[in-house]
Amino acid sequence: MSLSNARKMMEEALALARQAAQSGEVPVGAIVVRDGQIIGRGANRPLESHDPTAHAEIIALRQAAAAMGNDRLTGCELWVTLEPCAMCAGAIAHARIARLYYGADDPKGGAVTHGPRLFDQPTVHHRPEIYAGIAADEAAALLKAFFAERR
Amino acid sequence: MSLSNARKMMEEALALARQAAQSGEVPVGAIVVRDGQIIGRGANRPLESHDPTAHAEIIALRQAAAAMGNDRLTGCELWVTLEPCAMCAGAIAHARIARLYYGADDPKGGAVTHGPRLFDQPTVHHRPEIYAGIAADEAAALLKAFFAERR
Secondary structure (H helix, E strand, C coil): CCHHHHHHHHHHHHHHHHHHHHCCCCCCEEEEEECCEEEEEEECCHHHHCCCCCCHHHHHHHHHHHHHCCCCCCCCEEEEEECCCHHHHHHHHHCCCCEEEEEECCCCCCCCCCCCCHHHCCCCCCCCEEECCCCHHHHHHHHHHHHHHCC | CCHHHHHHHHHHHHHHHHHHHHCCCCCCEEEEEECCEEEEEEECCHHHHCCCCCCHHHHHHHHHHHHHCCCCCCCCEEEEEECCCHHHHHHHHHCCCCEEEEEECCCCCCCCCCCCCHHHCCCCCCCCEEECCCCHHHHHHHHHHHHHHCC
């Protein structure tokens, strides 16, 4: 994938993160892509939806799986603005996502390159290819501005 | 909680696991309990619902949170027939479940007393009280029978 294509994909996820912020939710956005087409979109919204599982990744994965009529998203990519947490990393493994692209690191809540590092665990059922740091500055700036406003 | 009460609660989760098996899904069942009342029920159904996140725990947590109108289930209990995976353990932490009761151990896919042991990670946001091995023999027998039939 070219750098401009990667930028374009992450821009879609960033737009969803901005949507989340406008609704008062922690700004994280995610898309699921198959053969270059977006088949799932998620903007983080646990508060609004009264759903502790409503992270951007989970919403995007559920939408994509519904669109495909299959609980496995073999060959698909997940693009997300923030390093996934344990819940979302587990869902990514269950969905058999082929490639995970994420933006900002999350040393406190991340479970991919921080904390439990789920995909490096010997018991993990599936490990996607992982690409970190894509448009990380924008993703981190959105989060920083969001939390600064709330202090 | 008395042993007979614990038995009664896990029997509700086992009934949901049997429902899952009847639908051709891996037999796992879960309930969320608040002040002795069941406010969420889940029977594992990723295949039928085309949803990689549709584990028993996730379904029960989402239902309970919708019933409460809150993404946090502070003070609530989760009862599940099998040791939760990383996705479900993460969701349990997000939901701030107070007490986790589970049946059979899952050395291959479990993330509570096996694998990443998520609640023992220094970065975990919330750790419930954990009670393992409740009606474990029945839960394990259901799983064993299910997989034996499919071989």
